[in-house]
Amino acid sequence: MREAAIIGYTQSAQRRYAGAANESELIMPVVREVMQSVGVSQKDIDFTCSGSCDYFQGAAFAFVEGLNAVATAPPIRESHVEMDAAWALYECLLKIWSGEADLCLVYGFSKSSPGELRSVLTLQLDPYYQVPLWPDAISLAALQARAMLDAGIISERDMAEVVARSRRAALANPKAQLSGESSVEELLAQPGFVSPLRRHDCAPITDGASALLVASAETARRLCARPAWIRGIDHRMETGMLGARDLTRSPSARYAGARAGVSAGAVDVAELHAPFSHQEIILRRELGLADGVSINPSGGALAGNVMMAAGLDRFGHVATRIMQGEAGRGVAHATSGACLQQNLVAVLEA
């Protein structure tokens, strides 16, 4: 299989509400910036793939509008996944591995501010057994948190510690939406939201976009001094029957991590796509990450959660640390669906 590496990454400022800017206007600056960072233009891109969700724009084929952000004349080869753009990155890897492309542009975007995000996410569930009951994304995550609390796997203090650490880490991330110092005691004193979750246990609602460049070996070495090589990547999913899963575990994340080769070496940094505080704890356990691993130094999804880009952001932040020489080996993770139903895990190395 051909080697592939991430050679560039940019994310927009993570904002609760991007105002009148449309999706194309959110994408255009990050696409331009990531291409400038390695000195290429659209004519150098062999394949472009985006990740977004039409439900956020409320129109079929709305993702086509996103293409206004890239130059499409003369015609380009492009594709789209109705998933987080981490899966668009996966599609680009298939193009590179199969010899179809040497340089690929990935972007993910959404404005989830105009709708009621937790209800929009209901529509991804089983249409006969679940959707008519309108279980919202936060209530479902709360079922999972309760199951973990009941089983004695976590405490509410553990959840608050994840939040406090994430927001503290986000102080070093100028793009983060939520950052700051807060003590575990202050967080635990906050009222319940959808019990047992407090508001800070849930990722914020965020508008924005991210772009990333991934290249074959020769192209990566030509354009980047220290590429972030993708040494392993795997995607696994679990049943949509929530009640048939052990929500305190994530066998799909464990299996994907093993297949990606997480345990084959020491991990310096891991960016885990955990939109709810307790989910970070599940993922750490299932991926077997040691206590010394730096988890979500970007602040993670709890500090800014652009739907359909937040998974790609995990790849981008790990890759950036490797490209900048701050880490040698890292784990990137993206999730999709209710209660960590789908998990994509990759190992990146200098």
Added chain:
Amino acid sequence: MAEPTPELLTKSFELGYTYTRSTGPVIGHFLSELREGRIVGTRTSDGRVLVPAAEYDPVSAEALTEFVNVGDEGVVTTWSWVVDPISHHLMQKPFAFALIQLDGADVAMLHMVDAGSESAMRSGMRVRARWAAERRGSITDIICFEPT
């Protein structure tokens, strides 16, 4: 000379999706049984009973065809308390979403519990279905569950 008024062609238009989807022999049977006030699951080859009736075993992927009646009472395995319902929620007062393992089932199903207050909820509590008076073959034929 005044321009002649152009004749405008007008036509009423209603945007609609005129197709219907078949729910198939498994989900369709589950929903038809709900209309009759009964809850059915499907049995896997290793003897587990999945409720709501599943078309495929999520572990082995085998197609499931054997139906099993289960009770309309069961045990809450986990729950979340919605203190402030949003407009889409069917109950416009504080309620719980819960996973409920019905008597005779080996997995839990998602539904709601009307317990009045959070302090009345706990994992392991027994609940029974509150059926709608008029049923139409929908998961909402069960209005919610309530403590026994």
